[in-house]
Amino acid sequence: MMLADHVFDQNCTNAKVYELLTKDIIRAAVEGFNGTAFAYGQTSSGKTFTMNGRENDPGIIHLAVKDIFQNIQMAIDREFLIRVSYMEIYNEEINDLLAPENQKLQVHESLERGIFVAGLREEIVNNTEQVIKLIELGEVNRHFGQTNMNARSSRSHTIFRMVIESKGKDTTSSDYSNSDAVRVSFLNLVDLAGSERIAKTGAGGVRLKEGKHINKSLMVLGNVINKLSDGSKQRGHIPYRDSKLTRILQPALGGNAKTSIICTVAPEEIHIEETKGTLQFASRAKRITNCVQVNEILTDAALLKRQKLEIEELRKKLQGSRAEVLEQEILKLRNEMLKYELEHEKLAMELEEERKSHKERDRCIKEQQMKIDNLSNLVSCSEQDRNSVQNSNGHPFSQRQYQSLEIWEQGLVSVRQSLKEDSNDNYSIFQGDAFRTPCFKAAPNTFVAKRSDYSMPLDTSPIPDDFGNVADEDLWLRLNKGQATDLDSLQMTPARENHSFPSIDASPGYSIDYYKEEIQKLKQQLEHAIKEKDELEEISELQHESLLIREIPPRLCESVANCKDIYKDVLSMMQSFVADEKSSTAKLLSSTSDIAVCLFSTLETHFSMDKDGCSVLSGENSPIQEQWKVLVEKLKSAATTLASLQAPTSEHQHLMVPVHTSKNEGFDFGGANASWMEKLGHELNAIKEKYQILDKDFNHNNKLLESFKEKCHSLERECSILKEEKTFLVQKLSKSSQKLELVTDQRDKLSKDLSLEVQKRKELEREITRFSLAFARRQKALMTFHGECKSKIEFLRTLSPGSKSKTLGY
Numbered sequence: 127m128m129l130a131d132h133v134f135d136q137n138c139t140n141a142k143v144y145e146l147l148t149k150d151i152i153r154a155a156v157e158g159f160n161g162t163a164f165a166y167g168q169t170s171s172g173k174t175f176t177m178n179g180r181e182n183d184p185g186i187i188h189l190a191v192k193d194i195f196q197n198i199q200m201a202i203d204r205e206f207l208i209r210v211s212y213m214e215i216y217n218e219e220i221n222d223l224l225a226p227e228n229q230k231l232q233v234h235e236s237l238e239r240g241i242f243v244a245g246l247r248e249e250i251v252n253n254t255e256q257v258i259k260l261i262e263l264g265e266v267n268r269h270f271g272q273t274n275m276n277a278r279s280s281r282s283h284t285i286f287r288m289v290i291e292s293k294g295k296d297t298t299s300s301d302y303s304n305s306d307a308v309r310v311s312f313l314n315l316v317d318l319a320g321s322e323r324i325a326k327t328g329a330g331g332v333r334l335k336e337g338k339h340i341n342k343s344l345m346v347l348g349n350v351i352n353k354l355s356d357g358s359k360q361r362g363h364i365p366y367r368d369s370k371l372t373r374i375l376q377p378a379l380g381g382n383a384k385t386s387i388i389c390t391v392a393p394e395e396i397h398i399e400e401t402k403g404t405l406q407f408a409s410r411a412k413r414i415t416n417c418v419q420v421n422e423i424l425t426d427a428a429l430l431k432r433q434k435l436e437i438e439e440l441r442k443k444l445q446g447s448r449a450e451v452l453e454q455e456i457l458k459l460r461n462e463m464l465k466y467e468l469e470h471e472k473l474a475m476e477l478e479e480e481r482k483s484h485k486e487r488d489r490c491i492k493e494q495q496m497k498i499d500n501l502s503n504l505v506s507c508s509e510q511d512r513n514s515v516q517n518s519n520g521h522p523f524s525q526r527q528y529q530s531l532e533i534w535e536q537g538l539v540s541v542r543q544s545l546k547e548d549s550n551d552n553y554s555i556f557q558g559d560a561f562r563t564p565c566f567k568a569a570p571n572t573f574v575a576k577r578s579d580y581s582m583p584l585d586t587s588p589i590p591d592d593f594g595n596v597a598d599e600d601l602w603l604r605l606n607k608g609q610a611t612d613l614d615s616l617q618m619t620p621a622r623e624n625h626s627f628p629s630i631d632a633s634p635g636y637s638i639d640y641y642k643e644e645i646q647k648l649k650q651q652l653e654h655a656i657k658e659k660d661e662l663e664e665i666s667e668l669q670h671e672s673l674l675i676r677e678i679p680p681r682l683c684e685s686v687a688n689c690k691d692i693y694k695d696v697l698s699m700m701q702s703f704v705a706d707e708k709s710s711t712a713k714l715l716s717s718t719s720d721i722a723v724c725l726f727s728t729l730e731t732h733f734s735m736d737k738d739g740c741s742v743l744s745g746e747n748s749p750i751q752e753q754w755k756v757l758v759e760k761l762k763s764a765a766t767t768l769a770s771l772q773a774p775t776s777e778h779q780h781l782m783v784p785v786h787t788s789k790n791e792g793f794d795f796g797g798a799n800a801s802w803m804e805k806l807g808h809e810l811n812a813i814k815e816k817y818q819i820l821d822k823d824f825n826h827n828n829k830l831l832e833s834f835k836e837k838c839h840s841l842e843r844e845c846s847i848l849k850e851e852k853t854f855l856v857q858k859l860s861k862s863s864q865k866l867e868l869v870t871d872q873r874d875k876l877s878k879d880l881s882l883e884v885q886k887r888k889e890l891e892r893e894i895t896r897f898s899l900a901f902a903r904r905q906k907a908l909m910t911f912h913g914e915c916k917s918k919i920e921f922l923r924t925l926s927p928g929s930k931s932k933t934l935g936y
């Protein structure tokens with residue numbers, strides 16, 4: 127930044143010039159800003175006078191040095207380290223004015239130090255006097271030469287450099303960036319050699335050579351100023367490297383420095399061209415804009431701390447951004463995977479339960495179907511054998527029927543016993559005679575014991591070891607449709623589920639809730655058992671009723687037999703009255719006999735139909751009633767015929783047949799035969815009454831059969847429902863399998879994602895490791911650099927043992 131321009135006349139002191147043009151730059155340099163002040167002008171215009179001054183009029187350098195130390199003393203919160211160097215650029219070579227042996231020094235540039243002159247001696251100074259002495263030492267080594275223009279003409283550009291380092295005294299602060307940071311500013315006080323015209327200076331030889339280098343470097347400086355004054359857009363390449371001067375002053379020219387240019391001119395008219403050129407230079411330099419900032423560098427310790435902090439911050443950012451997200455993502459994926467695994471196990475358990483339930487229901491359906499078949503077969507067998515020949519004791523059932531019924535009853539008893547054991551309750555009604563089945567013999571215990579040995583469900587019929595201990599084999603197979611069933615495990619209710627008690631020894635880890643659930647399940651089993659008991663009671667009632675029904679046909683048969691006997695007696699008696707077997711009376715009796723035989727045949731057919739389960743019509747329109755009416759009509763007709771035959775012919779006098787007269791609408795029996803006929807009528811009436819009773823019984827039995835059929839139909843419907851339920855369960859099973867496959871696929875996918883994330887995490891860890899290694903290398907390099915600095919400081923101390931420089935704690 128260029129300060130406001132001022133014009134000073136020949137009477138102006140250096141102090142005033144310093145006050146107006148340089149003082150602020152010096153103050154800023156103490157605060158950490160780079161500063162540059164140089165004098166530009168033609169030869170012998172007073173540049174050296176301005177910068178160095180005289181004893182009674184100190185120049186800018188002296189004033190600046192004095193002012194710097196005053197400012198340092200005022201800055202009590204900071205400690206400073208001041209280094210000074212003094213160099214010249216003579217014939218485009220850099221010489222160390224404080225160390226004359228250091229000639230032709232090179233300009234270098236590094237990241238830490240910026241542009242610097244390698245090998246240039248730097249003196250640590252603590253006060254103004256030390257600096258003045260050094261300046262005086264440097265002035266001795268400076269190149270001056272006599273020209274026509276100036277008796278002591280500067281033949282080189284000189285750069286007096288002060289490096290001002292400062293650091294805050296308070297190191298307890300946790301803000302390492304402020305307390306441990308070191309401000310380093312460079313103050314360049316430059317006395318340029320003056321541009322000269324050879325004609326005016328009369329330079330020749332060495333002076334000429336010097337003049338050429340001087341003019342050339344000044345020309346480069348002018349070019350740089352011109353370029354910088356063109357503005358940032360038109361600047362293009364700035365030729366800093368075209369001369370050592372511009373190269374060293376690069377930070378001060380359009381860079382990070384506060385720059386003050388003092389242009390000196392010679393007021394004589396003959397120098398008007400040079401003055402004009404100097405003013406043009408100044409005019410262009412005014413347009414240059416620098417960008418200034420405090421130069422803050424870090425000590426090794428501060429740098430390490432700051433880098434550690436930065437690494438920690440980066441690590442936190444890394445953890446906060448990527449690593450943490452990845453960690454959470456991995457945890458989330460793990461949780462999801464566990465969740466899916468649990469769900470998978472749960473589904474597998476449900477599937478297994480469904481399978482077991484399905485199997486159990488299937489088994490119940492089969493057993494229910496077998497039970498229905500058994501009952502149907504039993505009824506069918508009993509009906510088929512109902513009209514069979516009575517056994518020797520006169521009982522209507524055959525021995526075979528007895529055996530089948532005994533087996534069936536024994537099976538039911540076993541079922542009851544099993545239910546009783548399962549429910550662990552005393553169902554006293556489940557005793558051997560609880561069915562109240564009349565005329566049923568107790569089955570041999572050996573049969574039940576034999577079949578109880580089958581503990582597992584059978585796929586095929588078990589083969590008894592000894593058929594002598596079991597019921598009739600053919601009957602048993604017929605009852606079970608060729609498949610034997612373990613009656614001990616027979617279950618009458620399809621919905622019943624078999625649950626075994628959990629073994630406490632086998633499952634010591636089960637909780638109270640588990641046993642509560644088991645108790646609940648047992649309660650449900652008990653309810654099922656009670657329902658089954660009720661159904662079994664209903665079945666036993668049906669069985670009782672069916673047995674009652676079975677008693678009816680034999681009674682009817684008995685009645686028919688009685689009727690038959692009576693009729694035979696009546697017919698034989700009537701035939702005894704007929705002398706001529708070829709007479710019409712005999713024919714009439716014969717026809718009547720045929721009618722009676724027909725009637726009895728009809729009755730037998732009727733009973734056979736009833737036995738076979740066919741519907742038998744009763745009441746007024748029943749076949750028996752019709753047959754009975756026909757029979758009565760036939761009998762009346764026969765009696766009338768007999769009466770008519772008795773009157774005209776003598777042969778009919780002995781025939782005592784009731785005659786139906788028109789007066790009393792009855793039969794007229796003559797003599798002793800009248801009482802017999804009366805007896806016959808009574809018999810007929812008794813038969814009629816008995817028939818009516820039997821007819822009522824038939825009606826009742828028909829109703830019972832109908833209700834039994836309804837029961838069978840309801841069982842069939844239940845079977846149908848169970849089959850539908852089975853189909854539904856199969857479908858549900860299929861869906862569960864599909865869902866299981868889906869979940870398995872998802873789990874596999876998640877596992878792949880998880881493995882990818884694990885790989886990413888490993889890569890991230892490898893990156894962190896690489897970064898840590900790089901950090902360690904960097905730390906080692908810094909430690910090495912720190913050691914070098916220390917050794918260098920020690921070396922410098924040894925070189926200047928008398929100086930009591932202020933030592934900084936870093």
Ligand SMILES: Nc1ncnc2c1ncn2[C@@H]1O[C@H](COP(=O)(O)OP(=O)(O)OP(=O)(O)O)[C@@H](O)[C@H]1O
Binds near residue numbers: 170175280281
């Ligand atoms: N303001 C001034 N007051 C009194 N004397 C001055 C002033 N300026 C310059 N002079 C004198 O002028 C002469 C030339 O000055 P100076 O050497 O400083 O010029 P210069 O610009 O440095 O020349 P060169 O470029 O050749 O080194 C010196 O003798 C100096 O004492």
